[in-house]
Amino acid sequence: MENQMNHQPQDGQFAIQASHMDIYYGNFRAVKDCSLEVLPRKITAIIGPSGCGKSTVLRAFNRMNDFIPGCRVEGGILFHGQNIYAPDVDPVQVRKLIGMVFQKPNPFPKSIYENVAWGARINGYTGNMDDLVEETLVKAALWDEVKDNLKKSALALSGGQQQRLCIARALAVKPEIILMDEPCSALDPIATLKIEDLMRELSSNYTIIIVTHNMQQAARASDYTAFFTMDPDRSGIMVEYGETSQLFTRPRDQRTEDYITGRFG
Amino acid sequence: MINGHETLLSSQTPEMTRRNRSASLWQAIFFGAIVIGIIMLMVLLATIVNQAFGLVIIVDKVPAAALSDRPLEELSREELTTILQNRLSKNRFKTIQRDHAIETMPLSDLVNLVIDNVVQPQVKKSYPLLQSILNRSEILELAKSDYPDARVEFRSWLNRRFLTSTMSPRPETAGVRTAIMGSALLILITIVVAFPLGVGAAIYLEEYADSRRWINRVIQTNIDNLAGVPSIIYGILGLAIFVRALEPLTSGAAFGVVGQNGRTVLSAGLTMALLILPILIINAQEAIRAVPNSLRQASYGLGATKWQTIWFHVLPVALPGILTGTILAVSRAIGETAPLIIVGASTLIMKDPDGVFSSFTALPIQIYNWTTRPQDTFRNIAAAAILVLLALLLSLNAAAILLRNRFSRQ
Amino acid sequence: MTSIARENLFKAPSRMEFLKKRFRKLEFGIQAFLFFCGFVSILTTIGIVFELGKESLLFFQTPGVNLVEFFTTTTWQPSIGQYGVLPLVTSTLMTSTFAMLIALPLGLAAAIYLSEYADPKVRKVLKPILEILAGIPTVVYGYFALTFMTPLLRGIFGQQTVQIYNTLSAGLVMGIMILPLVASMSEDALRAVPRALREAAYGVGATKLETSIQVVLPAALSGIVAAFIIGISRAVGETMIVAVAAGAGPKFTFNPFEGAETMTGYIARISGGDLSYDTPDYNSIFAIGLLLFVITLGLNIISRTISRRFREVYE
Ligand SMILES: Nc1ncnc2c1ncn2[C@@H]1O[C@H](COP(=O)(O)OP(=O)(O)OP(=O)(O)O)[C@@H](O)[C@H]1O
Ligand SMILES: [Mg+2]
Numbered sequence: 001m002e003n004q005m006n007h008q009p010q011d012g013q014f015a016i017q018a019s020h021m022d023i024y025y026g027n028f029r030a031v032k033d034c035s036l037e038v039l040p041r042k043i044t045a046i047i048g049p050s051g052c053g054k055s056t057v058l059r060a061f062n063r064m065n066d067f068i069p070g071c072r073v074e075g076g077i078l079f080h081g082q083n084i085y086a087p088d089v090d091p092v093q094v095r096k097l098i099g100m101v102f103q104k105p106n107p108f109p110k111s112i113y114e115n116v117a118w119g120a121r122i123n124g125y126t127g128n129m130d131d132l133v134e135e136t137l138v139k140a141a142l143w144d145e146v147k148d149n150l151k152k153s154a155l156a157l158s159g160g161q162q163q164r165l166c167i168a169r170a171l172a173v174k175p176e177i178i179l180m181d182e183p184c185s186a187l188d189p190i191a192t193l194k195i196e197d198l199m200r201e202l203s204s205n206y207t208i209i210i211v212t213h214n215m216q217q218a219a220r221a222s223d224y225t226a227f228f229t230m231d232p233d234r235s236g237i238m239v240e241y242g243e244t245s246q247l248f249t250r251p252r253d254q255r256t257e258d259y260i261t262g263r264f265g
Numbered sequence: 266m267i268n269g270h271e272t273l274l275s276s277q278t279p280e281m282t283r284r285n286r287s288a289s290l291w292q293a294i295f296f297g298a299i300v301i302g303i304i305m306l307m308v309l310l311a312t313i314v315n316q317a318f319g320l321v322i323i324v325d326k327v328p329a330a331a332l333s334d335r336p337l338e339e340l341s342r343e344e345l346t347t348i349l350q351n352r353l354s355k356n357r358f359k360t361i362q363r364d365h366a367i368e369t370m371p372l373s374d375l376v377n378l379v380i381d382n383v384v385q386p387q388v389k390k391s392y393p394l395l396q397s398i399l400n401r402s403e404i405l406e407l408a409k410s411d412y413p414d415a416r417v418e419f420r421s422w423l424n425r426r427f428l429t430s431t432m433s434p435r436p437e438t439a440g441v442r443t444a445i446m447g448s449a450l451l452i453l454i455t456i457v458v459a460f461p462l463g464v465g466a467a468i469y470l471e472e473y474a475d476s477r478r479w480i481n482r483v484i485q486t487n488i489d490n491l492a493g494v495p496s497i498i499y500g501i502l503g504l505a506i507f508v509r510a511l512e513p514l515t516s517g518a519a520f521g522v523v524g525q526n527g528r529t530v531l532s533a534g535l536t537m538a539l540l541i542l543p544i545l546i547i548n549a550q551e552a553i554r555a556v557p558n559s560l561r562q563a564s565y566g567l568g569a570t571k572w573q574t575i576w577f578h579v580l581p582v583a584l585p586g587i588l589t590g591t592i593l594a595v596s597r598a599i600g601e602t603a604p605l606i607i608v609g610a611s612t613l614i615m616k617d618p619d620g621v622f623s624s625f626t627a628l629p630i631q632i633y634n635w636t637t638r639p640q641d642t643f644r645n646i647a648a649a650a651i652l653v654l655l656a657l658l659l660s661l662n663a664a665a666i667l668l669r670n671r672f673s674r675q
Numbered sequence: 676m677t678s679i680a681r682e683n684l685f686k687a688p689s690r691m692e693f694l695k696k697r698f699r700k701l702e703f704g705i706q707a708f709l710f711f712c713g714f715v716s717i718l719t720t721i722g723i724v725f726e727l728g729k730e731s732l733l734f735f736q737t738p739g740v741n742l743v744e745f746f747t748t749t750t751w752q753p754s755i756g757q758y759g760v761l762p763l764v765t766s767t768l769m770t771s772t773f774a775m776l777i778a779l780p781l782g783l784a785a786a787i788y789l790s791e792y793a794d795p796k797v798r799k800v801l802k803p804i805l806e807i808l809a810g811i812p813t814v815v816y817g818y819f820a821l822t823f824m825t826p827l828l829r830g831i832f833g834q835q836t837v838q839i840y841n842t843l844s845a846g847l848v849m850g851i852m853i854l855p856l857v858a859s860m861s862e863d864a865l866r867a868v869p870r871a872l873r874e875a876a877y878g879v880g881a882t883k884l885e886t887s888i889q890v891v892l893p894a895a896l897s898g899i900v901a902a903f904i905i906g907i908s909r910a911v912g913e914t915m916i917v918a919v920a921a922g923a924g925p926k927f928t929f930n931p932f933e934g935a936e937t938m939t940g941y942i943a944r945i946s947g948g949d950l951s952y953d954t955p956d957y958n959s960i961f962a963i964g965l966l967l968f969v970i971t972l973g974l975n976i977i978s979r980t981i982s983r984r985f986r987e988v989y990e
């Protein structure tokens with residue numbers, strides 16, 4: 001499995017690295033023996049048919065699975081040389097460094113300003129909050145649209161704006177990695193393109209892992225792609241992982257080829 | 266062929282006519298059940314209103330005319346005081362002087378004092394509203410023949426005087442002020458105790474408890490069961506625990522209060538808190554459960570701790586629902602009577618409650634007490650007290666509905 | 676590297692250190708407090724069981740009291756050492772039966788109307804009215820029984836036949852009180868029946884009535900039975916209506932026009948006076964309370980077991 005990873009990272013280290021990870025819901029093994037090395041400041045896409053465990057793997061990266069009763073992760077995820085599933089690791093601390101953007105935009109029912117500021121505040125940010133909010137909203141390409149009504153409720157924004165606000169909210173905590181689970185699936189094509197541009201912008205500073213159903217999106221917007229599928233026993237497995245251009249043009253595995261050419265059942 | 270279809274689709278076939286007739290009969294029966302419910306509600310309200318207003322035949326022990334040639338209302342403070350002094354025994358006058366500040370009290374209260382103590386109007390007979398309207402002339406006639414020197418007047422038993430006077434053994438002068446204050450204090454204690462405990466338990470069960478752990482399942486099942494325990498059992502519990510076992514605390518003896526037993530408003534409030542706790546918890550749980558999970562995930566995704574998530578995101582969204590649920594639970598407590606009887610609310614008490622360690626009475630207790638007296642006039646003031654209680658409940662429920670509407674609009 | 680990602684927002688010297696588990700005192704304290712809040716309900720139950728049990732034990736140790744006589748003899752007169760609980764139980768049964776005779780048919784019919792017939796607008800008006808009925812304090816129902824229902828019964832059946840205090844009046848009014856509860860629980864059960872089932876019945880040409888009675892009602896039956904049992908439990912535990920209208924003084928009778936004290940009525944009357952501790956009177960309210968607790972708890976558990984089964988079918 002490790003051999004599939006044929007690109008060494010430039011500075012000789014991975015941003016985060018899952019190794020031989022099994023994820024269970026109760027007795028059901030949803031993900032089987034997944035090893036995935038994510039390169040820093042790159043966009044890594046996870047694609048695959050519905051139910052193959054993409055979201056499950058993504059949530060494993062910042063221990064969001066902890067909230068699902070009965071969900072259990074075996075194996076490990078290495079982050080700064082530390083297994084984040086080790087008993088002495090604090091999941092809250094993990095999430096401060098690995099942020100998440102969800103499928104449906106989920107801003108807090110508060111003002112735009114509060115949405116951005118809250119995360120930083122609870123994380124002990126002591127600098128100038130107005131500056132941070134502005135800086136973050138600029139990064140999230142939302143500043144121009146909302147700068148005049150920061151006090152307005154975030155729920156009054158359009159879906160695409162809400163999703164960019166959610167990205168801004170994640171950025172304000174200053175994470176290293178941002179996980180995105182189908183961030184564009186609830187958005188129209190124009191809003192989707194905006195988010196893709198934004199991801200590209202952000203990738204110079206952040207590591208981004210994105211789950212997507214949209215193969216064009218993965219091909220367009222990502223540097224690396226991991227393809228997952230389901231075993232006959234319904235567990236998800238990673239079939240192939242490599243540079244996006246290679247995976248989409250010269251897939252090494254028959255199953256990948258079937259999927260990207262649309263021959264998948 | 267065409268004909269055949271027509272008869273098949275028509276509702277005029279004997280078969281369909283029979284089925285349709287029985288269908289509409291049954292629909293009428295189903296609807297009738299609700300109508301009966303509504304009629305009963307109206308009859309109930311009408312019964313109470315009927316008893317709360319009506320003609321009364323009053324005989325004064327000492328007619329006001331014998332006291333002065335002018336109406337009492339026009340007399341000065343000195344004249345009124347003189348009347349009291351002349352007409353009452355020395356001891357009685359002293360008692361009154363001790364209990365009331367004759368020199369400073371409002372003149373209208375002084376007039377009432379004279380009426381209560383000297384004129385002493387007695388309601389010889391009282392008629393319900395309906396009878397008062399329909400048989401007015403017969404009543405007047407009867408009054409003339411049976412009570413020659415009586416006055417007949419239309420009385421609203423629910424009046425300012427009734428709301429502002431204390432308890433009294435005589436229905437003519439009895440009021441509900443003490444009872445209202447008792448109920449208010451009781452409810453205050455109930456809320457202060459039950460609200461934090463109930464919301465806390467609901468948060469625990471919804472946000473912290475892993476339902477696969479046996480202890481959490483036991484807690485949840487137990488709460489569901491407690492919600493069905495009759496209120497009188499809570500009364501017995503209150504009697505055994507708060508009134509008796511914890512007497513040093515609930516009587517205030519541990520805090521330097523002397524001469525009080527455990528039958529205090531504090532004991533009653535604690536009992537009532539336990540009584541509404543299961544309902545409050547279940548209502549609050551529902552409100553918390555209605556908060557979308559995406560909000561929690563968003564918060565956790567930012568590195569928030571559990572409590573930060575609950576405090577900043579879950580509770581603000583759930584609050585209107587929690588408050589609505591609390592109001593509904595509290596309005597149950599306001600009308601509860603049985604537990605108060607058991608923990609020993611007093612029925613005849615003149616003194617307003619002046620703290621958590623005082624004896625007390627409450628609105629429903631007064632209603633019960635007056636209802637069980639044989640005299641008609643007690644029925645009348647019981648009805649008036651019921652109107653007060655219902656008004657109280659109605660305003661609480663209106664508040665709950667307003668809250669609910671604001672909640673659902675969001 | 677001037678990227679934000681490298682800026683150190685956090686005081687931690689290294690990432691390793693930063694990720695380390697930390698003890699959050701506030702979080703721990705709050706969780707402990709919240710658990711305590713939940714645990715209060717357990718303490719309440721323990722309190723009820725312990726106190727009722729302890730005092731009942733004392734009661735059965737009083738000279739002249741024994742368990743067999745308690746459950747089999749028909750005179751309750753502590754003053755002459757007669758401790759047979761049956762008269763209190765039978766009158767409780769009588770008032771509850773009358774109540775359910777009103778509440779069951781009317782409640783079920785109202786539920787069918789609300790769930791199957793009423794259009795949403797009508798429903799929106801009718802439901803709150805039933806809720807008002809449910810929200811009226813029981814002492815007010817007691818007043819209603821005494822000033823309206825009893826005179827009515829005496830008018831119909833004759834002053835000689837019907838005593839001022841009687842179990843029928845109390846039972847009937849109690850039925851009105853319980854009606855909204857039965858109606859709303861039954862309605863929930865009816866509405867939980869999937870639409871597809873109704874559509875299937877309409878599809879084979881059934882009328883609305885036939886669908887409601889022969890398809891929806893049987894499907895919701897266990898939910899409705901659960902509602903009935905909860906209704907019975909409420910009737911058994913109801914105190915104020917019987918305390919006001921059913922009469923004071925235990926009497927072993929099956930005549931609905933006679934007064935007879937129920938278990939709850941007895942407890943309320945005895946504890947209403949100045950009750951001194953550790954007398955047979957005092958202990959007896961715990962023994963009767965225990966009996967009441969066991970009966971209502973049993974009914975509630977049965978009801979919830981049945982309705983849980985019902986829910987499992989449709990989820
Ligand atoms: N909370 C849960 N409890 C039990 N099983 C779950 C849970 N969440 C997901 N699963 C199961 O785990 C498997 C993987 O689910 P997951 O949501 O990760 O798939 P996915 O690839 O993200 O699918 P989609 O593309 O539809 O979002 C599925 O078989 C699913 O049924
Ligand atoms: Mg998914």
